[in-house]
Amino acid sequence: LPPSRALAVDLGVSRGVVTDVYAQLAAEGYLKTRRGSGTKVSQLAMPRQTPSPASDAGSGSIDFDLRPGQPDFDAFPRKRWQAEVARALRVIPSRALTYPDPLGIGELRTAVSDYVTRVRGVDARADSVIIGPSTTYGISTIWRALRELGARRVGIENPGWRWQSRTVQQAGLQAVPIAVDEAGLMVDELDAAKVDAICLTPAHQYPTGVVMTSDRRSAVVGWARRRGALIVEDDYDAEFRYERTAVAALQGLAPDLIAFCGTLSKTLVPALRLAWMVVPRRIHAAVSKQYADTWPGPSVIDQLAAASFIERGELDRHIRTSRRRYRLRRDALVSTLSSRAPELRIGGVAAGLHVIAWLNRPVDDVAIASSARDLGLAVHSLHHHCFATDAVGPALVLGYASLSEPQLRRGAAMLANLVRAAQ
Ligand SMILES: Cc1ncc(COP(=O)(O)O)c(C=O)c1O
Numbered sequence: 509l510p511p512s513r514a515l516a517v518d519l520g521v522s523r524g525v526v527t528d529v530y531a532q533l534a535a536e537g538y539l540k541t542r543r544g545s546g547t548k549v550s551q552l553a554m555p556r557q558t559p560s561p562a563s564d565a566g567s568g569s570i571d572f573d574l575r576p577g578q579p580d581f582d583a584f585p586r587k588r589w590q591a592e593v594a595r596a597l598r599v600i601p602s603r604a605l606t607y608p609d610p611l612g613i614g615e616l617r618t619a620v621s622d623y624v625t626r627v628r629g630v631d632a633r634a635d636s637v638i639i640g641p642s643t644t645y646g647i648s649t650i651w652r653a654l655r656e657l658g659a660r661r662v663g664i665e666n667p668g669w670r671w672q673s674r675t676v677q678q679a680g681l682q683a684v685p686i687a688v689d690e691a692g693l694m695v696d697e698l699d700a701a702k703v704d705a706i707c708l709t710p711a712h713q714y715p716t717g718v719v720m721t722s723d724r725r726s727a728v729v730g731w732a733r734r735r736g737a738l739i740v741e742d743d744y745d746a747e748f749r750y751e752r753t754a755v756a757a758l759q760g761l762a763p764d765l766i767a768f769c770g771t772l773s774k775t776l777v778p779a780l781r782l783a784w785m786v787v788p789r790r791i792h793a794a795v796s797k798q799y800a801d802t803w804p805g806p807s808v809i810d811q812l813a814a815a816s817f818i819e820r821g822e823l824d825r826h827i828r829t830s831r832r833r834y835r836l837r838r839d840a841l842v843s844t845l846s847s848r849a850p851e852l853r854i855g856g857v858a859a860g861l862h863v864i865a866w867l868n869r870p871v872d873d874v875a876i877a878s879s880a881r882d883l884g885l886a887v888h889s890l891h892h893h894c895f896a897t898d899a900v901g902p903a904l905v906l907g908y909a910s911l912s913e914p915q916l917r918r919g920a921a922m923l924a925n926l927v928r929a930a931q
Pocket residue numbers: 576577641642643644645669709714742744770771772773778782783
């Protein structure tokens with residue numbers, strides 16, 4: 509273990525705290541301390557290593573975490589959030605500590621409707637916004653509501669985000685994979701798929717990173733209008749846009765057909781469990797009923813804190829500074845991969861927190877991800893995100909937001925060596 513003085517500096521606590529903790533862990537047998545040789549973890553306290561079944565995820569420690577979907581946890585604005593929570597506790601009247609509106613408190617629904625209108629071009633009013641713990645939860649309620657309204661089949665992107673299909677199936681509906689190409693979802697496939705709704709990530713497709721073209725955007729809206737189907741737009745990481753001005757949300761094109769989902773899981777951190785949806789009038793009552801039946805939160809104190817955080821422009825500020833840092837991180841990853849493994853074709857760089865590295869030969873991306881994991885480098889294979897057997901790829905999906913530039917360069921150099929060895 510590090511010397512107590514160094515750990516105290518790292519953690520920003522007093523040295524006494526660290527020495528007390530070391531002493532307590534030593535008293536319980538977890539640590540061994542010997543004068544002059546520092547503090548070590550006791551062998552007796554180490555769990556016995558049991559061999560785990562072969563898996564994509566691997567089991568060793570992770571030194572370079574390039575898995576997609578993770579923001580920079582170290583950058584969470586703790587002080588500002590703490591100030592908002594303290595303020596919320598000061599101003600909230602006692603009568604507001606009762607069971608809240610299951611659709612979210614008025615202050616946050618208003619702040620969100622202003623925010624998504626301004627930043628994403630969404631057509632929203634406070635009473636069309638529903639606050640919940642996550643997009644995952646929100647889309648689950650949409651599927652359950654659609655089932656009650658008679659829907660049977662929902663299109664999901666292939667490759668796509670696993671929770672699209674999981675939540676559809678959990679709601680008792682059939683998930684129908686629809687292919688994605690370099691222009692976005694292949695809208696031509698929708699008629700034959702006979703689906704009642706489609707779940708999409710048009711601003712930065714997950715995981716390929718494709719930005720849906722304007723032709724496809726109009727085509728999917730045209731399809732939904734002809735068929736009377738619902739589009740669910742998962743706008744999970746669109747605030748992070750690097751090269752061009754932001755592409756507005758699809759929802760603005762047809763607010764009567766599209767449910768828009770946004771989350772703080774990427775712009776801040778998933779631990780907050782704060783997200784929102786703007787739902788069209790025709791499913792509003794059915795979705796609201798799902799919320800009223802399950803009352804999922806989040807806490808009123810956190811909702812009040814979030815409302816003020818958004819209204820005071822803190823979320824915009826945080827996104828602006830994060831965007832600058834993420835752009836540098838993305839560049840460190842992409843430039844190292846491009847120079848060390850030029851045979852990789854890197855895509856999806858325009859937005860979000862991950863890129864995709866296409867391998868130019870039919871090699872096994874799962875095997876590369878698993879060898880990387882053995883070296884302490886966690887990445888996703890594209891295969892991991894495919895639903896049909898005629899999987900696309902091979903490719904690797906690489907998140908860059910939670911590592912520093914030097915770490916990304918080292919991780920990317922290791923990955924490049926593995927790729928070169930496999931090609
Ligand atoms: C495409 C996509 N949508 C949504 C989410 C998660 O949102 P939430 O935490 O609000 O469920 C993720 C998380 O990785 C994601 O990849």
